[in-house]
Amino acid sequence: MKQLDRRFSIAPMMDWTDRHCRAFHRALTKHALLYTEMLTADAIIHGDRERLLGFDDVEHPVALQLGGSDPAKMAEAARIGAAFGYDEINLNIGCPSDRVQAGRFGACLMREPALVAALWSAAQEAAPNIPVTIKSRIGVDDQEPRDALYELVDTSARAGCSTFVVHARKAWLDGLSPKENRDVPPLDYELVRQLKRDRPDLEIILNGGLKDLDHALAEQHGVDGVMLGRAAYQQPATLLDVDERVFATAAPSCTREEAAFAYLPYIETKLAEGVALHAMTRHMLGLFNARPGGRIWRRVLSERGVRRGAGVEVVRAAFDEMNQAAALAA
Structure with missing residues (x-):
């Protein structure tokens, strides 16, 4: 199976990380792992696949993020994505939007760890030559974060998943908008680091609230990698130093x-x-x-x-x- 370097990645962001954004980001960093916007399994199965999934070779390494709650559909979408040449399939178990909740996927699946494991298994079986990973929150609504996160991770790990990207906030599905969910719930980086200490065989990537590259590098201790979101998009020059400072490349940073x-x-x-x-x-x-x-x-x-x-x-x-x-x- 393909091995990816996840020490630094750029988060999947709806309406932002389209193929043109990713091609631009690749001009800034040659080594960061890039992600698509979240695409639903139904859209991929029934929609215009070239428009939804097409990408330029320059984007590699690039991961496809999928959303859905039906294992059979997830398997079909993963198979299609793998055939398009993506380097990874990532399952969205963290998006808090109303549309996602109505479709029973995204962060609301934090409450259904057995279903998440089934979704992962279906996707990985359908795309056996590339890794399937999971991106989650630390919990939703009144869940106890440590219990919810560990149950989700452990259930999926027993199925075979070995890589988890954790947005270190709860998602409040009842009472906060998607925008508020990116800022209001408190961050708990230490819980994510504790997860890595307790599950050292798993690859744990930290996401959420990282303001810039300096902040990301300061918080990366104790985990396997960091994922930068809005800061990478709103301040793209942040990415110019990634190859040198994260991947220790000999080539100088471009301007x-x-x-x-x-x-x-x-x-x-x-x-x-x-x-x-x-x-x-x-x-x-x-x-x-x-x-x-x-x-x-x-x-x-x-x-x-x-x-x-x-x-x-x-x-x-x-x-x-x-x-x-x-x-x-x-």
């Missing part, structure tokens, strides 16, 4: 400018396929945050990138105007 221009060939290819410029450049808006001229960069991409027929000249113009503004401010 923000170099990463932006490395993404241009991908943009040009997708423009030729009919993809709108803004669908790709929206992921770049935060690249020059806190840099002189960064607001100009965001404004040019936001205002001109949505125009009909906009092309890579918009990115070049944003770069030039940002530098001009920075020079004038110096």
